[in-house]
Amino acid sequence: MAFKKVNKNGGFTLPLEMRRSLNINPGDSFEVTYNSHGNILLKRYAARCILCGGDSGVDYFKGKPVCASCAAELSKGKGAAE
Ligand SMILES: [Zn+2]
Numbered sequence: 001m002a003f004k005k006v007n008k009n010g011g012f013t014l015p016l017e018m019r020r021s022l023n024i025n026p027g028d029s030f031e032v033t034y035n036s037h038g039n040i041l042l043k044r045y046a047a048r049c050i051l052c053g054g055d056s057g058v059d060y061f062k063g064k065p066v067c068a069s070c071a072a073e074l075s076k077g078k079g080a081a082e
Contacts, residue, residue, distance in 0.1 A: 045069035047060075048065060050066065
């Protein structure tokens, strides 16, 4: 167990051993929340598809996240007004 103090910018450094074990690298994004006990929770951020909400194979199309499945449907013309 590691004890860390919050710095003047409101941050702290995750222990190197923890970063290595969890494969956390510079630039990785996390969703930060807290629960009813005041415990802070970090969850890896994964971009979600703006069409279906899925997070599998998400790539960006004109700056918007779209999953591979929806991208395939779009390229086939499915989903167009009938
Ligand atoms: Zn999708």
